[in-house]
Amino acid sequence: MEQSSALEPMARTLSYRIKLNAEDRAAILALPHDVRTIERGHFVVREREKTIHSCLMLSGVSARSKIVGTGHRAIVAVHVKGDMVDLQNSLLEVADHSVEALTTIKVAMIPRNEIIRLAEDRPQVGRALWRDTLVEGSISREWVANVGRRDARTRLAHVLCEFAVRLRVAGLADGDEYELPMTQEQLADATGLTAVHVNRTIRTLETEGLLERPYPRAIRYSDWRAIAEVGDFDSNYLHLNHHEQAVA
Amino acid sequence: MEQSSALEPMARTLSYRIKLNAEDRAAILALPHDVRTIERGHFVVREREKTIHSCLMLSGVSARSKIVGTGHRAIVAVHVKGDMVDLQNSLLEVADHSVEALTTIKVAMIPRNEIIRLAEDRPQVGRALWRDTLVEGSISREWVANVGRRDARTRLAHVLCEFAVRLRVAGLADGDEYELPMTQEQLADATGLTAVHVNRTIRTLETEGLLERPYPRAIRYSDWRAIAEVGDFDSNYLHLNHHEQAVA
DNA sequence: CGTAGGCTTGAAAAGCGTCAATAGGAGTGG
């Protein structure tokens, strides 16, 4: 039974948040859900929409985005396999932002009332969900600081470090290389820069020998310490303590 | 009994998040706690510190802040009466940021295990707490967009609008005027600008007749619509739906 | 083989930061 559920990544993520026993895991895997494929550029949720599902990322990359008054897009969070993209919609009826697929993604849609029921029936799972929300908040705060108080070079290096660690935790990278299927424009929207400047900045980092791009949309760092220092990166805010630190 | 508890603002806030019955309210007010006064500039929690308390704001203004590699400070959230400042510390053992008093503040320190117990014993309160966390996350995301994709003028007007609404909801402002006990330097750290530029920008807004400062550290807007439009402000992200909209 | 989307690069402009100096107000001690 366990093996066959698409919700395995959810059980895995929540296990990182708080130790769960077999029954908790089984209850998670038994949640009713509906697997859906969403094409790049399409939306999982749109701002101001009423939602009745929460959704779990199974593959690909998605982003929470907001469009400001000038029409520019801000990417306020990025999500990969195992992330609960719409947990907030379990309790907040009206979406305060959109979620769009940055690549073709697979998600599992879970009815919100089932999530609420699960959180109540199994307090330990409820705590894990709450805790997951808190970790997400922590990442969001780091992003505020990143965009608000770091220059382009540091800012970009910082998100690249964050992605390295998170992809590794999700089991999507090992060694010193990872695939980052985001365009430079998407990176720009995630860092509060322009695509042009992201391009220049990445190339500078490359020139300085801090990173390589072995093939398009891939990042490789030969010296983690060096890039982490440039990016003013310290994984504390990812709260991986229930897990071995992903990258030394 | 109810009247005399210092935790009344917490019960009030959580009631906004989800409808609570008399027993839920009583359970909240009965939480063990310890009221403490903290002077301006002092810290409630410091980054990387282990915490065993969550804390509720009773008066004054506090800020969650992070210091980046260059030594610059980023204010990633601002809190007023009724806000649960350290809810994340109930479940995340190591603080990922500092909380400092921007004015002299009064807080109620509540042991984290008591909060966890309460959330478990009274599911409706647990949901309210979770929901409060989600709303905070929503505000944080708006801040990422604000700092990342709005220019100085819009950005500043936006936070001034947010404060207007939140202070009103907290019962700390009515009419078209409110006291904002933050220095321009603190505003700068909250908007990713410099104090000098905050000064110039505020004065521009004043010159344009969008706001007045009747006395130091006070903001008055004669035309809410106008300032909200300049600030690209829409209170949707504050999720005040259990409450009448504070400002039309 | 052509088109579209993304990447790359240059030149110039603009917004915001830095540095520096002055002024105002609140609190303190004589």
Next chain:
DNA sequence: CCACTCCTATTGACGCTTTTCAAGCCTACG
């Protein structure tokens, strides 16, 4: 009550990071 100090607000001049605009290039794909 005045002198002093510290902190905050204000303003100017200047410089730099980042943006804007524009063009060319590469690659994937139909």
